[in-house]
Amino acid sequence: MTQSVSLIACPYCDLVQREVHPPERGSARCWRCESVLYSAQRDSAERTLAFTLAAAVLLLIANVFPILELEVQGQRHASTLLGAVRALWDQDVRSVAILVCATTMVFPAIEVACMIYMLAPLRAGRIAPGVPTLLRIVQAIRPWGMVEVFMLGVLVSLVKLAHLATIHAGTALWAFGALMMTFAAVAMSFDPRAVWSRIELVR
Amino acid sequence: MTPTALQLGLLVCEDCALLSRRPARPGQARCPRCGAPVHPRRPDSLARTWALLSAAIVLYFPANLLPIMETSSLFGSQSDTILSGIAFLWDSGSWSIAVVVFVASVLVPIAKMLALALLALSVQARWRWRPRERTRLYRMIELVGRWSMLDIYVVTVLVALVQVSALASIHAGPGTIAFGAVVVLTMFASMAFDPRLIWDTTESGRNG
Numbered sequence: 296m297t298q299s300v301s302l303i304a305c306p307y308c309d310l311v312q313r314e315v316h317p318p319e320r321g322s323a324r325c326w327r328c329e330s331v332l333y334s335a336q337r338d339s340a341e342r343t344l345a346f347t348l349a350a351a352v353l354l355l356i357a358n359v360f361p362i363l364e365l366e367v368q369g370q371r372h373a374s375t376l377l378g379a380v381r382a383l384w385d386q387d388v389r390s391v392a393i394l395v396c397a398t399t400m401v402f403p404a405i406e407v408a409c410m411i412y413m414l415a416p417l418r419a420g421r422i423a424p425g426v427p428t429l430l431r432i433v434q435a436i437r438p439w440g441m442v443e444v445f446m447l448g449v450l451v452s453l454v455k456l457a458h459l460a461t462i463h464a465g466t467a468l469w470a471f472g473a474l475m476m477t478f479a480a481v482a483m484s485f486d487p488r489a490v491w492s493r494i495e496l497v498r
Numbered sequence: 499m500t501p502t503a504l505q506l507g508l509l510v511c512e513d514c515a516l517l518s519r520r521p522a523r524p525g526q527a528r529c530p531r532c533g534a535p536v537h538p539r540r541p542d543s544l545a546r547t548w549a550l551l552s553a554a555i556v557l558y559f560p561a562n563l564l565p566i567m568e569t570s571s572l573f574g575s576q577s578d579t580i581l582s583g584i585a586f587l588w589d590s591g592s593w594s595i596a597v598v599v600f601v602a603s604v605l606v607p608i609a610k611m612l613a614l615a616l617l618a619l620s621v622q623a624r625w626r627w628r629p630r631e632r633t634r635l636y637r638m639i640e641l642v643g644r645w646s647m648l649d650i651y652v653v654t655v656l657v658a659l660v661q662v663s664a665l666a667s668i669h670a671g672p673g674t675i676a677f678g679a680v681v682v683l684t685m686f687a688s689m690a691f692d693p694r695l696i697w698d699t700t701e702s703g704r705n706g
Contacts, residue, residue, distance in 0.1 A: 304503040304510040304517055307633050308697040311501050311508070311517070328633040328697070365659050372659065379658030386657065388670045394678050395654050398647065427532040431513045438640075438685065441647050447598070448651025454595045455587070455656060459666075491514045495531060 360466035550687035564673035571666030
């Protein structure tokens, strides 16, 4: 390989600079445009895998159980996320149904599945086949997973519905709340640089 | 001295951050480590940003003028646009929620489109003004754009719950399609913009 390991270019301003080791819990910034380049990570693979496994369980709960329950004249009506997507689909706003389904279910699920597939063998020091492609997929779809925005959307609709009827929080609402935190934790603890350098080592 | 990867003849992989020499042979260069296509700058960055941004600006009008929600109950029917939904929240005393929705659905999309237009314009006009602040502006656009999806999710949940309860009937209006498209288009527009162009003009100016 022709490249030097200790040099990196800032993705925001293209300045070539030497790679530094930030202090624990610190981060390295570009010295020209001050963008954060990367953060220091300890036991990144282990901690990210733990958060990802938690996210997988929570994602399952969030999709199976109802999000909100509405009580009208003693009768309870509940809706799951899939039920909500189906309601949009039936109302012929199919592009919106696909958008909601992709950003709250499909993309988060793909991200979780790819991360587990990559990180579990990595703990044992092995690189699973196809990891470079999967890592690129994960980085490309991450902006499109919008679990935390959905969570806020549920809270806003809860306030709106409270004028009409009695509302109960469903199991999935709590799962979404926890999912929001675990996804944030995954994003913070994951260090793609470590995976890339491991890939290079194995080759 | 501020050597950039471009000046050193190096290509940066946007996927795995690896620096590599520009290959001598013509054709699409690929990252030697992850196989992603690499470019000195994002291809046709300005043209793509402008195209996606203008599509978003055009769709922003139907997104706000068309109803996003049509409610019909025993007491009559009512159709809500994004703004009238916020007004309803405000009038019913949920001020904090009204502010949250206003920020996510009105302020963020407008600010984002204005900021992207400003950035694209500043690169095109070769401004050398405050590159650091303009880079920070770009990073903020990247961060906040997703929150505009809020109203789409609110409609989704309302439609689903009210439909099963037979309390009233709520239909997602055509405004949701336009608004969803605005959010997606502005996200693609900010991904097409290459913040390194901001710094390229400051350098060419300095070197004469």
